[in-house]
Amino acid sequence: MKSIIQQSTFMCLLVGLFCSACSREEVQGPTNDAPIPRILELSPANAAAGDKLTLVGLNFSENMAENIVRFGQQTVEILSATETEIEVVVPELTGSQVGVSVRSRGKVSNKAKLVLVRAKVFGDDFNRSNVEPVTSSIIPNPLGANWQIIQGSFGLTDNRLFSSAGGLESYVLYRDAELNMQVGDGSYFKLTADMQSSPESFAGIIFNAQSDNKRFYLLRTTNSMLQLLKSGENGVGHWVNVMVNENFEGFAPNTSYRATITSSQPGVFNITIINSTTNAILFERSVEDASPYLGGSPGFYYFGLANPVNIAFDNLNLEIL
Incomplete structure:
Protein backbone atom coordinates (compact mmCIF):
# COMPACT_ATOMS: atom_id res chain seq x y z
CA MET A 1 0.00 0.00 0.00
CA LYS A 2 2.79 2.38 0.93
CA SER A 3 4.43 1.78 -2.44
CA ILE A 4 1.19 2.63 -4.27
CA ILE A 5 0.84 5.91 -2.32
CA GLN A 6 4.44 6.83 -3.07
CA GLN A 7 3.91 6.14 -6.78
CA SER A 8 0.74 8.29 -6.78
CA THR A 9 2.55 11.15 -5.06
CA PHE A 10 5.39 10.91 -7.56
CA MET A 11 2.95 11.02 -10.49
CA CYS A 12 1.23 14.07 -9.05
CA LEU A 13 4.52 15.87 -8.74
CA LEU A 14 5.36 15.08 -12.35
CA VAL A 15 1.98 16.31 -13.52
CA GLY A 16 2.39 19.49 -11.42
CA LEU A 17 5.81 20.20 -12.86
CA PHE A 18 4.57 19.61 -16.38
CA CYS A 19 1.58 21.92 -15.91
CA SER A 20 3.77 24.58 -14.32
CA ALA A 21 6.14 24.45 -17.32
CA CYS A 22 3.22 24.73 -19.71
CA SER A 23 1.90 27.74 -17.80
CA ARG A 24 5.26 29.49 -17.96
CA GLU A 25 5.50 28.91 -21.73
CA GLU A 26 2.02 30.38 -22.26
CA VAL A 27 2.83 33.57 -20.26
CA GLN A 28 6.34 34.13 -21.61
CA GLY A 29 5.30 35.04 -25.20
CA PRO A 30 7.62 35.66 -28.19
CA THR A 31 11.18 36.93 -27.74
CA ASN A 32 12.04 40.48 -28.95
CA ASP A 33 15.04 39.91 -31.19
CA ALA A 34 15.21 43.53 -32.45
CA PRO A 35 18.71 45.06 -32.12
CA ILE A 36 19.25 47.78 -29.53
CA PRO A 37 19.17 51.26 -31.14
CA VAL A 117 20.98 77.60 -27.21
CA ARG A 118 18.83 80.70 -26.90
CA ALA A 119 18.38 83.17 -29.71
CA LYS A 120 19.41 86.76 -29.04
CA VAL A 121 16.83 89.34 -30.08
CA PHE A 122 17.57 92.91 -31.18
CA GLY A 123 15.17 95.51 -32.44
CA ASP A 124 13.42 98.84 -32.32
CA ASP A 125 9.73 99.72 -32.61
CA PHE A 126 10.44 103.51 -32.57
CA ASN A 127 7.65 104.08 -30.07
CA ARG A 128 9.03 107.28 -28.58
CA SER A 129 8.99 111.04 -28.99
CA ASN A 130 9.26 112.67 -32.41
CA VAL A 131 12.68 113.79 -33.62
CA GLU A 132 13.22 116.23 -36.47
CA PRO A 133 15.48 114.88 -39.26
CA VAL A 134 19.14 114.87 -38.22
CA THR A 135 22.43 113.91 -39.86
CA SER A 136 25.47 112.10 -38.52
CA SER A 137 26.86 115.44 -37.32
CA ILE A 138 24.45 115.48 -34.36
CA ILE A 139 26.04 113.78 -31.35
CA PRO A 140 24.70 111.95 -29.44
CA ASN A 141 22.38 110.54 -32.06
CA PRO A 142 18.79 111.40 -30.97
CA LEU A 143 17.32 108.53 -33.02
CA GLY A 144 18.60 105.98 -30.50
CA ALA A 145 21.90 104.81 -29.08
CA ASN A 146 22.23 101.87 -31.51
CA TRP A 147 21.56 103.82 -34.69
CA GLN A 148 24.40 105.08 -36.86
CA ILE A 149 23.54 107.47 -39.69
CA ILE A 150 25.98 106.76 -42.51
CA GLN A 151 24.61 109.11 -45.14
CA GLY A 152 21.68 111.54 -45.37
CA SER A 153 19.18 112.42 -42.66
CA PHE A 154 16.57 110.59 -40.59
CA GLY A 155 13.97 111.51 -38.01
CA LEU A 156 11.18 110.01 -35.92
CA THR A 157 7.48 110.71 -36.36
CA ASP A 158 4.27 108.90 -35.38
CA ASN A 159 6.36 106.12 -33.82
CA ARG A 160 8.21 105.41 -37.06
CA LEU A 161 11.62 106.17 -38.55
CA PHE A 162 11.31 108.41 -41.60
CA SER A 163 13.01 110.66 -44.11
CA SER A 164 11.63 113.37 -46.37
CA ALA A 165 14.78 114.45 -48.19
CA GLY A 166 14.60 114.25 -51.97
CA GLY A 167 17.24 113.39 -54.53
CA LEU A 168 19.61 111.71 -52.09
CA GLU A 169 20.60 108.11 -51.36
CA SER A 170 20.82 107.70 -47.61
CA TYR A 171 21.06 104.90 -45.12
CA VAL A 172 21.30 104.18 -41.41
CA LEU A 173 22.64 101.06 -39.65
CA TYR A 174 21.70 99.40 -36.38
CA ARG A 175 24.91 98.66 -34.48
CA ASP A 176 25.27 96.64 -31.30
CA ALA A 177 28.43 95.08 -29.85
CA GLU A 178 26.70 91.68 -29.48
CA LEU A 179 25.01 91.72 -32.88
CA ASN A 180 26.65 89.67 -35.62
CA MET A 181 24.59 88.19 -38.45
CA GLN A 182 26.60 84.98 -38.78
CA VAL A 183 25.16 81.85 -40.41
CA GLY A 184 26.23 78.21 -40.78
CA ASP A 185 27.50 75.72 -38.17
CA GLY A 186 24.24 76.04 -36.25
CA SER A 187 24.00 79.85 -36.55
CA TYR A 188 21.21 81.68 -38.32
CA PHE A 189 19.41 85.01 -38.46
CA LYS A 190 15.83 86.10 -38.96
CA LEU A 191 15.29 89.76 -39.82
CA THR A 192 11.84 91.35 -39.99
CA ALA A 193 11.00 95.00 -40.69
CA ASP A 194 8.34 97.28 -42.19
CA MET A 195 8.98 99.76 -45.01
CA GLN A 196 6.91 102.16 -47.11
CA SER A 197 7.93 104.45 -49.97
CA SER A 198 6.49 107.36 -51.93
CA PRO A 199 5.97 107.19 -55.72
CA GLU A 200 9.20 107.04 -57.72
CA SER A 201 11.21 106.59 -54.50
CA PHE A 202 13.02 103.64 -52.98
CA ALA A 203 12.63 102.24 -49.47
CA GLY A 204 14.91 99.40 -48.49
CA ILE A 205 16.15 97.05 -45.80
CA ILE A 206 19.88 96.46 -45.41
CA PHE A 207 21.38 93.29 -43.98
CA ASN A 208 24.88 91.86 -43.45
CA ALA A 209 26.34 95.40 -43.50
CA GLN A 210 30.10 95.03 -43.08
CA SER A 211 32.32 97.10 -40.79
CA ASP A 212 33.35 99.45 -43.62
CA ASN A 213 29.68 100.59 -43.86
CA LYS A 214 29.85 100.14 -47.65
CA ARG A 215 29.39 96.44 -48.36
CA PHE A 216 25.94 95.00 -47.65
CA TYR A 217 22.80 93.47 -49.15
CA LEU A 218 19.87 95.75 -49.94
CA LEU A 219 16.26 94.67 -50.44
CA ARG A 220 14.43 97.69 -51.85
CA THR A 221 11.19 98.55 -53.61
CA THR A 222 9.78 101.39 -55.71
CA ASN A 223 6.36 101.47 -57.34
CA SER A 224 5.84 97.85 -58.54
CA MET A 225 9.54 97.00 -58.66
CA LEU A 226 11.48 94.87 -56.19
CA GLN A 227 15.27 94.59 -56.16
CA LEU A 228 17.80 92.60 -54.14
CA LEU A 229 21.26 94.11 -54.61
CA LYS A 230 24.74 93.58 -53.26
CA SER A 231 26.96 96.63 -52.89
CA GLY A 232 30.72 96.60 -53.42
CA GLU A 233 33.61 98.36 -51.77
CA ASN A 234 32.44 101.75 -53.05
CA GLY A 235 29.06 101.51 -51.33
CA VAL A 236 25.66 102.55 -52.74
CA GLY A 237 25.57 102.71 -56.52
CA HIS A 238 28.36 100.14 -56.79
CA TRP A 239 26.15 97.08 -57.28
CA VAL A 240 28.31 93.99 -57.74
CA ASN A 241 25.42 91.53 -57.80
CA VAL A 242 21.80 92.04 -58.83
CA MET A 243 19.91 89.02 -57.50
CA VAL A 244 16.33 90.25 -58.00
CA ASN A 245 15.18 93.02 -60.36
CA GLU A 246 11.56 92.55 -61.38
CA ASN A 247 8.09 94.06 -61.26
CA PHE A 248 5.53 92.17 -59.17
CA GLU A 249 1.77 92.37 -58.90
CA GLY A 250 0.65 93.85 -55.60
CA PHE A 251 3.58 96.22 -55.13
CA ALA A 252 2.59 99.90 -55.29
CA PRO A 253 3.63 103.29 -53.88
CA ASN A 254 2.46 104.33 -50.40
CA THR A 255 2.00 100.68 -49.45
CA SER A 256 3.42 99.31 -46.23
CA TYR A 257 5.32 96.04 -46.62
CA ARG A 258 6.65 93.66 -44.00
CA ALA A 259 9.75 91.83 -45.16
CA THR A 260 11.24 88.76 -43.50
CA ILE A 261 14.73 87.61 -44.42
CA THR A 262 16.12 84.38 -42.96
CA SER A 263 19.40 82.58 -43.50
CA SER A 264 21.11 79.56 -41.95
CA GLN A 265 23.69 78.86 -44.66
CA PRO A 266 26.23 81.30 -46.16
CA GLY A 267 24.83 83.00 -49.23
CA VAL A 268 21.34 81.46 -49.04
CA PHE A 269 18.52 83.90 -48.20
CA ASN A 270 14.85 83.08 -47.82
CA ILE A 271 12.77 86.20 -48.40
CA THR A 272 9.06 86.76 -47.81
CA ILE A 273 7.28 90.08 -48.29
CA ILE A 274 3.67 90.65 -47.28
CA ASN A 275 1.25 93.57 -47.45
CA SER A 276 1.27 94.85 -43.84
CA THR A 277 -2.44 95.72 -44.01
CA THR A 278 -3.91 92.64 -45.71
CA ASN A 279 -1.15 90.08 -44.87
CA ALA A 280 -1.25 88.98 -48.51
CA ILE A 281 2.02 87.38 -49.62
CA LEU A 282 3.51 89.45 -52.44
CA PHE A 283 6.91 87.78 -52.79
CA GLU A 284 8.39 84.51 -51.55
CA ARG A 285 11.68 83.21 -52.87
CA SER A 286 15.04 81.68 -51.94
CA VAL A 287 18.00 83.60 -53.37
CA GLU A 288 21.69 82.67 -53.42
CA ASP A 289 25.00 84.53 -53.62
CA ALA A 290 28.14 82.55 -54.42
CA SER A 291 30.49 84.97 -52.61
CA PRO A 292 28.46 86.03 -49.58
CA TYR A 293 29.01 88.68 -46.96
CA LEU A 294 28.88 87.19 -43.46
CA GLY A 295 28.13 88.75 -40.11
CA GLY A 296 27.50 92.46 -39.94
CA SER A 297 24.36 94.42 -39.08
CA PRO A 298 20.93 95.42 -40.42
CA GLY A 299 19.71 98.87 -41.39
CA PHE A 300 17.42 100.99 -43.55
CA TYR A 301 17.92 102.74 -46.89
CA TYR A 302 16.04 105.35 -48.87
CA PHE A 303 16.42 107.15 -52.16
CA GLY A 304 13.96 110.00 -52.53
CA LEU A 305 13.38 110.84 -56.19
CA ALA A 306 10.13 112.80 -56.11
CA ASN A 307 8.75 115.60 -53.95
CA PRO A 308 7.22 115.45 -51.48
CA VAL A 309 8.98 112.33 -50.23
CA ASN A 310 7.71 110.34 -47.27
CA ILE A 311 9.64 107.13 -46.72
CA ALA A 312 9.04 105.32 -43.43
CA PHE A 313 10.34 102.28 -41.56
CA ASP A 314 9.13 100.45 -38.47
CA ASN A 315 9.33 97.36 -36.26
CA LEU A 316 12.91 96.24 -36.82
CA ASN A 317 13.34 92.80 -35.23
CA LEU A 318 16.40 90.58 -35.56
CA GLU A 319 16.94 87.13 -34.06
CA ILE A 320 20.41 85.62 -34.18
CA LEU A 321 21.64 82.25 -32.98
Missing part, protein backbone atom coordinates in the same frame (compact mmCIF):
# COMPACT_ATOMS: atom_id res chain seq x y z
CA ARG A 38 22.14 53.54 -30.60
CA ILE A 39 22.54 57.30 -31.06
CA LEU A 40 26.00 58.16 -32.41
CA GLU A 41 25.55 61.92 -32.74
CA LEU A 42 23.06 64.77 -32.85
CA SER A 43 23.21 67.16 -35.79
CA PRO A 44 23.54 69.96 -34.91
CA ALA A 45 24.94 69.31 -31.43
CA ASN A 46 23.69 72.74 -30.32
CA ALA A 47 20.13 73.74 -31.21
CA ALA A 48 17.23 75.94 -30.19
CA ALA A 49 13.49 75.31 -29.92
CA GLY A 50 12.00 75.07 -33.41
CA ASP A 51 15.21 73.85 -35.04
CA LYS A 52 15.24 70.61 -37.00
CA LEU A 53 17.44 68.00 -35.34
CA THR A 54 18.80 64.81 -36.88
CA LEU A 55 19.57 61.81 -34.68
CA VAL A 56 22.33 59.86 -36.40
CA GLY A 57 22.79 56.28 -35.23
CA LEU A 58 22.14 52.59 -35.71
CA ASN A 59 19.23 50.15 -35.56
CA PHE A 60 16.38 52.65 -35.87
CA SER A 61 13.18 51.49 -37.54
CA GLU A 62 12.24 52.75 -40.98
CA ASN A 63 8.63 52.59 -39.77
CA MET A 64 8.15 55.91 -37.95
CA ALA A 65 5.41 54.40 -35.79
CA GLU A 66 7.94 51.97 -34.27
CA ASN A 67 10.17 54.82 -33.02
CA ILE A 68 9.62 57.06 -30.02
CA VAL A 69 11.94 60.04 -29.50
CA ARG A 70 12.09 61.74 -26.12
CA PHE A 71 13.73 64.94 -24.96
CA GLY A 72 14.01 64.11 -21.29
CA GLN A 73 10.51 62.80 -20.62
CA GLN A 74 8.87 64.81 -23.42
CA THR A 75 7.86 62.82 -26.52
CA VAL A 76 8.06 64.63 -29.87
CA GLU A 77 6.69 64.03 -33.36
CA ILE A 78 9.00 62.29 -35.83
CA LEU A 79 9.33 63.94 -39.24
CA SER A 80 11.21 61.12 -41.01
CA ALA A 81 13.03 57.91 -40.14
CA THR A 82 15.53 55.50 -41.67
CA GLU A 83 17.67 52.80 -40.09
CA THR A 84 20.41 55.37 -39.41
CA GLU A 85 18.68 58.77 -39.14
CA ILE A 86 15.62 60.20 -37.43
CA GLU A 87 14.57 63.83 -37.94
CA VAL A 88 12.55 65.77 -35.36
CA VAL A 89 11.93 69.37 -34.28
CA VAL A 90 13.37 70.55 -30.97
CA PRO A 91 10.50 71.39 -28.57
CA GLU A 92 10.32 74.22 -26.06
CA LEU A 93 12.48 73.16 -23.13
CA THR A 94 13.88 74.63 -19.94
CA GLY A 95 17.48 74.45 -18.82
CA SER A 96 20.69 74.51 -20.81
CA GLN A 97 20.85 70.88 -21.96
CA VAL A 98 18.70 67.77 -22.26
CA GLY A 99 19.13 64.04 -22.85
CA VAL A 100 17.70 62.70 -26.12
CA SER A 101 16.79 59.02 -26.46
CA VAL A 102 15.06 56.70 -28.92
CA ARG A 103 12.82 53.74 -28.23
CA SER A 104 12.77 51.63 -31.37
CA ARG A 105 10.78 48.38 -31.71
CA GLY A 106 10.59 48.19 -27.93
CA LYS A 107 14.32 48.66 -27.30
CA VAL A 108 15.70 51.82 -25.69
CA SER A 109 18.86 53.58 -26.88
CA ASN A 110 21.55 55.43 -25.00
CA LYS A 111 21.00 59.11 -24.18
CA ALA A 112 22.73 61.78 -26.26
CA LYS A 113 23.24 65.26 -24.79
CA LEU A 114 21.76 68.21 -26.68
CA VAL A 115 23.03 71.66 -25.70
CA LEU A 116 20.17 74.15 -25.86
Whole structure:
Protein backbone atom coordinates (compact mmCIF):
# COMPACT_ATOMS: atom_id res chain seq x y z
CA MET A 1 0.00 0.00 0.00
CA LYS A 2 2.79 2.38 0.93
CA SER A 3 4.43 1.78 -2.44
CA ILE A 4 1.19 2.63 -4.27
CA ILE A 5 0.84 5.91 -2.32
CA GLN A 6 4.44 6.83 -3.07
CA GLN A 7 3.91 6.14 -6.78
CA SER A 8 0.74 8.29 -6.78
CA THR A 9 2.55 11.15 -5.06
CA PHE A 10 5.39 10.91 -7.56
CA MET A 11 2.95 11.02 -10.49
CA CYS A 12 1.23 14.07 -9.05
CA LEU A 13 4.52 15.87 -8.74
CA LEU A 14 5.36 15.08 -12.35
CA VAL A 15 1.98 16.31 -13.52
CA GLY A 16 2.39 19.49 -11.42
CA LEU A 17 5.81 20.20 -12.86
CA PHE A 18 4.57 19.61 -16.38
CA CYS A 19 1.58 21.92 -15.91
CA SER A 20 3.77 24.58 -14.32
CA ALA A 21 6.14 24.45 -17.32
CA CYS A 22 3.22 24.73 -19.71
CA SER A 23 1.90 27.74 -17.80
CA ARG A 24 5.26 29.49 -17.96
CA GLU A 25 5.50 28.91 -21.73
CA GLU A 26 2.02 30.38 -22.26
CA VAL A 27 2.83 33.57 -20.26
CA GLN A 28 6.34 34.13 -21.61
CA GLY A 29 5.30 35.04 -25.20
CA PRO A 30 7.62 35.66 -28.19
CA THR A 31 11.18 36.93 -27.74
CA ASN A 32 12.04 40.48 -28.95
CA ASP A 33 15.04 39.91 -31.19
CA ALA A 34 15.21 43.53 -32.45
CA PRO A 35 18.71 45.06 -32.12
CA ILE A 36 19.25 47.78 -29.53
CA PRO A 37 19.17 51.26 -31.14
CA ARG A 38 22.14 53.54 -30.60
CA ILE A 39 22.54 57.30 -31.06
CA LEU A 40 26.00 58.16 -32.41
CA GLU A 41 25.55 61.92 -32.74
CA LEU A 42 23.06 64.77 -32.85
CA SER A 43 23.21 67.16 -35.79
CA PRO A 44 23.54 69.96 -34.91
CA ALA A 45 24.94 69.31 -31.43
CA ASN A 46 23.69 72.74 -30.32
CA ALA A 47 20.13 73.74 -31.21
CA ALA A 48 17.23 75.94 -30.19
CA ALA A 49 13.49 75.31 -29.92
CA GLY A 50 12.00 75.07 -33.41
CA ASP A 51 15.21 73.85 -35.04
CA LYS A 52 15.24 70.61 -37.00
CA LEU A 53 17.44 68.00 -35.34
CA THR A 54 18.80 64.81 -36.88
CA LEU A 55 19.57 61.81 -34.68
CA VAL A 56 22.33 59.86 -36.40
CA GLY A 57 22.79 56.28 -35.23
CA LEU A 58 22.14 52.59 -35.71
CA ASN A 59 19.23 50.15 -35.56
CA PHE A 60 16.38 52.65 -35.87
CA SER A 61 13.18 51.49 -37.54
CA GLU A 62 12.24 52.75 -40.98
CA ASN A 63 8.63 52.59 -39.77
CA MET A 64 8.15 55.91 -37.95
CA ALA A 65 5.41 54.40 -35.79
CA GLU A 66 7.94 51.97 -34.27
CA ASN A 67 10.17 54.82 -33.02
CA ILE A 68 9.62 57.06 -30.02
CA VAL A 69 11.94 60.04 -29.50
CA ARG A 70 12.09 61.74 -26.12
CA PHE A 71 13.73 64.94 -24.96
CA GLY A 72 14.01 64.11 -21.29
CA GLN A 73 10.51 62.80 -20.62
CA GLN A 74 8.87 64.81 -23.42
CA THR A 75 7.86 62.82 -26.52
CA VAL A 76 8.06 64.63 -29.87
CA GLU A 77 6.69 64.03 -33.36
CA ILE A 78 9.00 62.29 -35.83
CA LEU A 79 9.33 63.94 -39.24
CA SER A 80 11.21 61.12 -41.01
CA ALA A 81 13.03 57.91 -40.14
CA THR A 82 15.53 55.50 -41.67
CA GLU A 83 17.67 52.80 -40.09
CA THR A 84 20.41 55.37 -39.41
CA GLU A 85 18.68 58.77 -39.14
CA ILE A 86 15.62 60.20 -37.43
CA GLU A 87 14.57 63.83 -37.94
CA VAL A 88 12.55 65.77 -35.36
CA VAL A 89 11.93 69.37 -34.28
CA VAL A 90 13.37 70.55 -30.97
CA PRO A 91 10.50 71.39 -28.57
CA GLU A 92 10.32 74.22 -26.06
CA LEU A 93 12.48 73.16 -23.13
CA THR A 94 13.88 74.63 -19.94
CA GLY A 95 17.48 74.45 -18.82
CA SER A 96 20.69 74.51 -20.81
CA GLN A 97 20.85 70.88 -21.96
CA VAL A 98 18.70 67.77 -22.26
CA GLY A 99 19.13 64.04 -22.85
CA VAL A 100 17.70 62.70 -26.12
CA SER A 101 16.79 59.02 -26.46
CA VAL A 102 15.06 56.70 -28.92
CA ARG A 103 12.82 53.74 -28.23
CA SER A 104 12.77 51.63 -31.37
CA ARG A 105 10.78 48.38 -31.71
CA GLY A 106 10.59 48.19 -27.93
CA LYS A 107 14.32 48.66 -27.30
CA VAL A 108 15.70 51.82 -25.69
CA SER A 109 18.86 53.58 -26.88
CA ASN A 110 21.55 55.43 -25.00
CA LYS A 111 21.00 59.11 -24.18
CA ALA A 112 22.73 61.78 -26.26
CA LYS A 113 23.24 65.26 -24.79
CA LEU A 114 21.76 68.21 -26.68
CA VAL A 115 23.03 71.66 -25.70
CA LEU A 116 20.17 74.15 -25.86
CA VAL A 117 20.98 77.60 -27.21
CA ARG A 118 18.83 80.70 -26.90
CA ALA A 119 18.38 83.17 -29.71
CA LYS A 120 19.41 86.76 -29.04
CA VAL A 121 16.83 89.34 -30.08
CA PHE A 122 17.57 92.91 -31.18
CA GLY A 123 15.17 95.51 -32.44
CA ASP A 124 13.42 98.84 -32.32
CA ASP A 125 9.73 99.72 -32.61
CA PHE A 126 10.44 103.51 -32.57
CA ASN A 127 7.65 104.08 -30.07
CA ARG A 128 9.03 107.28 -28.58
CA SER A 129 8.99 111.04 -28.99
CA ASN A 130 9.26 112.67 -32.41
CA VAL A 131 12.68 113.79 -33.62
CA GLU A 132 13.22 116.23 -36.47
CA PRO A 133 15.48 114.88 -39.26
CA VAL A 134 19.14 114.87 -38.22
CA THR A 135 22.43 113.91 -39.86
CA SER A 136 25.47 112.10 -38.52
CA SER A 137 26.86 115.44 -37.32
CA ILE A 138 24.45 115.48 -34.36
CA ILE A 139 26.04 113.78 -31.35
CA PRO A 140 24.70 111.95 -29.44
CA ASN A 141 22.38 110.54 -32.06
CA PRO A 142 18.79 111.40 -30.97
CA LEU A 143 17.32 108.53 -33.02
CA GLY A 144 18.60 105.98 -30.50
CA ALA A 145 21.90 104.81 -29.08
CA ASN A 146 22.23 101.87 -31.51
CA TRP A 147 21.56 103.82 -34.69
CA GLN A 148 24.40 105.08 -36.86
CA ILE A 149 23.54 107.47 -39.69
CA ILE A 150 25.98 106.76 -42.51
CA GLN A 151 24.61 109.11 -45.14
CA GLY A 152 21.68 111.54 -45.37
CA SER A 153 19.18 112.42 -42.66
CA PHE A 154 16.57 110.59 -40.59
CA GLY A 155 13.97 111.51 -38.01
CA LEU A 156 11.18 110.01 -35.92
CA THR A 157 7.48 110.71 -36.36
CA ASP A 158 4.27 108.90 -35.38
CA ASN A 159 6.36 106.12 -33.82
CA ARG A 160 8.21 105.41 -37.06
CA LEU A 161 11.62 106.17 -38.55
CA PHE A 162 11.31 108.41 -41.60
CA SER A 163 13.01 110.66 -44.11
CA SER A 164 11.63 113.37 -46.37
CA ALA A 165 14.78 114.45 -48.19
CA GLY A 166 14.60 114.25 -51.97
CA GLY A 167 17.24 113.39 -54.53
CA LEU A 168 19.61 111.71 -52.09
CA GLU A 169 20.60 108.11 -51.36
CA SER A 170 20.82 107.70 -47.61
CA TYR A 171 21.06 104.90 -45.12
CA VAL A 172 21.30 104.18 -41.41
CA LEU A 173 22.64 101.06 -39.65
CA TYR A 174 21.70 99.40 -36.38
CA ARG A 175 24.91 98.66 -34.48
CA ASP A 176 25.27 96.64 -31.30
CA ALA A 177 28.43 95.08 -29.85
CA GLU A 178 26.70 91.68 -29.48
CA LEU A 179 25.01 91.72 -32.88
CA ASN A 180 26.65 89.67 -35.62
CA MET A 181 24.59 88.19 -38.45
CA GLN A 182 26.60 84.98 -38.78
CA VAL A 183 25.16 81.85 -40.41
CA GLY A 184 26.23 78.21 -40.78
CA ASP A 185 27.50 75.72 -38.17
CA GLY A 186 24.24 76.04 -36.25
CA SER A 187 24.00 79.85 -36.55
CA TYR A 188 21.21 81.68 -38.32
CA PHE A 189 19.41 85.01 -38.46
CA LYS A 190 15.83 86.10 -38.96
CA LEU A 191 15.29 89.76 -39.82
CA THR A 192 11.84 91.35 -39.99
CA ALA A 193 11.00 95.00 -40.69
CA ASP A 194 8.34 97.28 -42.19
CA MET A 195 8.98 99.76 -45.01
CA GLN A 196 6.91 102.16 -47.11
CA SER A 197 7.93 104.45 -49.97
CA SER A 198 6.49 107.36 -51.93
CA PRO A 199 5.97 107.19 -55.72
CA GLU A 200 9.20 107.04 -57.72
CA SER A 201 11.21 106.59 -54.50
CA PHE A 202 13.02 103.64 -52.98
CA ALA A 203 12.63 102.24 -49.47
CA GLY A 204 14.91 99.40 -48.49
CA ILE A 205 16.15 97.05 -45.80
CA ILE A 206 19.88 96.46 -45.41
CA PHE A 207 21.38 93.29 -43.98
CA ASN A 208 24.88 91.86 -43.45
CA ALA A 209 26.34 95.40 -43.50
CA GLN A 210 30.10 95.03 -43.08
CA SER A 211 32.32 97.10 -40.79
CA ASP A 212 33.35 99.45 -43.62
CA ASN A 213 29.68 100.59 -43.86
CA LYS A 214 29.85 100.14 -47.65
CA ARG A 215 29.39 96.44 -48.36
CA PHE A 216 25.94 95.00 -47.65
CA TYR A 217 22.80 93.47 -49.15
CA LEU A 218 19.87 95.75 -49.94
CA LEU A 219 16.26 94.67 -50.44
CA ARG A 220 14.43 97.69 -51.85
CA THR A 221 11.19 98.55 -53.61
CA THR A 222 9.78 101.39 -55.71
CA ASN A 223 6.36 101.47 -57.34
CA SER A 224 5.84 97.85 -58.54
CA MET A 225 9.54 97.00 -58.66
CA LEU A 226 11.48 94.87 -56.19
CA GLN A 227 15.27 94.59 -56.16
CA LEU A 228 17.80 92.60 -54.14
CA LEU A 229 21.26 94.11 -54.61
CA LYS A 230 24.74 93.58 -53.26
CA SER A 231 26.96 96.63 -52.89
CA GLY A 232 30.72 96.60 -53.42
CA GLU A 233 33.61 98.36 -51.77
CA ASN A 234 32.44 101.75 -53.05
CA GLY A 235 29.06 101.51 -51.33
CA VAL A 236 25.66 102.55 -52.74
CA GLY A 237 25.57 102.71 -56.52
CA HIS A 238 28.36 100.14 -56.79
CA TRP A 239 26.15 97.08 -57.28
CA VAL A 240 28.31 93.99 -57.74
CA ASN A 241 25.42 91.53 -57.80
CA VAL A 242 21.80 92.04 -58.83
CA MET A 243 19.91 89.02 -57.50
CA VAL A 244 16.33 90.25 -58.00
CA ASN A 245 15.18 93.02 -60.36
CA GLU A 246 11.56 92.55 -61.38
CA ASN A 247 8.09 94.06 -61.26
CA PHE A 248 5.53 92.17 -59.17
CA GLU A 249 1.77 92.37 -58.90
CA GLY A 250 0.65 93.85 -55.60
CA PHE A 251 3.58 96.22 -55.13
CA ALA A 252 2.59 99.90 -55.29
CA PRO A 253 3.63 103.29 -53.88
CA ASN A 254 2.46 104.33 -50.40
CA THR A 255 2.00 100.68 -49.45
CA SER A 256 3.42 99.31 -46.23
CA TYR A 257 5.32 96.04 -46.62
CA ARG A 258 6.65 93.66 -44.00
CA ALA A 259 9.75 91.83 -45.16
CA THR A 260 11.24 88.76 -43.50
CA ILE A 261 14.73 87.61 -44.42
CA THR A 262 16.12 84.38 -42.96
CA SER A 263 19.40 82.58 -43.50
CA SER A 264 21.11 79.56 -41.95
CA GLN A 265 23.69 78.86 -44.66
CA PRO A 266 26.23 81.30 -46.16
CA GLY A 267 24.83 83.00 -49.23
CA VAL A 268 21.34 81.46 -49.04
CA PHE A 269 18.52 83.90 -48.20
CA ASN A 270 14.85 83.08 -47.82
CA ILE A 271 12.77 86.20 -48.40
CA THR A 272 9.06 86.76 -47.81
CA ILE A 273 7.28 90.08 -48.29
CA ILE A 274 3.67 90.65 -47.28
CA ASN A 275 1.25 93.57 -47.45
CA SER A 276 1.27 94.85 -43.84
CA THR A 277 -2.44 95.72 -44.01
CA THR A 278 -3.91 92.64 -45.71
CA ASN A 279 -1.15 90.08 -44.87
CA ALA A 280 -1.25 88.98 -48.51
CA ILE A 281 2.02 87.38 -49.62
CA LEU A 282 3.51 89.45 -52.44
CA PHE A 283 6.91 87.78 -52.79
CA GLU A 284 8.39 84.51 -51.55
CA ARG A 285 11.68 83.21 -52.87
CA SER A 286 15.04 81.68 -51.94
CA VAL A 287 18.00 83.60 -53.37
CA GLU A 288 21.69 82.67 -53.42
CA ASP A 289 25.00 84.53 -53.62
CA ALA A 290 28.14 82.55 -54.42
CA SER A 291 30.49 84.97 -52.61
CA PRO A 292 28.46 86.03 -49.58
CA TYR A 293 29.01 88.68 -46.96
CA LEU A 294 28.88 87.19 -43.46
CA GLY A 295 28.13 88.75 -40.11
CA GLY A 296 27.50 92.46 -39.94
CA SER A 297 24.36 94.42 -39.08
CA PRO A 298 20.93 95.42 -40.42
CA GLY A 299 19.71 98.87 -41.39
CA PHE A 300 17.42 100.99 -43.55
CA TYR A 301 17.92 102.74 -46.89
CA TYR A 302 16.04 105.35 -48.87
CA PHE A 303 16.42 107.15 -52.16
CA GLY A 304 13.96 110.00 -52.53
CA LEU A 305 13.38 110.84 -56.19
CA ALA A 306 10.13 112.80 -56.11
CA ASN A 307 8.75 115.60 -53.95
CA PRO A 308 7.22 115.45 -51.48
CA VAL A 309 8.98 112.33 -50.23
CA ASN A 310 7.71 110.34 -47.27
CA ILE A 311 9.64 107.13 -46.72
CA ALA A 312 9.04 105.32 -43.43
CA PHE A 313 10.34 102.28 -41.56
CA ASP A 314 9.13 100.45 -38.47
CA ASN A 315 9.33 97.36 -36.26
CA LEU A 316 12.91 96.24 -36.82
CA ASN A 317 13.34 92.80 -35.23
CA LEU A 318 16.40 90.58 -35.56
CA GLU A 319 16.94 87.13 -34.06
CA ILE A 320 20.41 85.62 -34.18
CA LEU A 321 21.64 82.25 -32.98
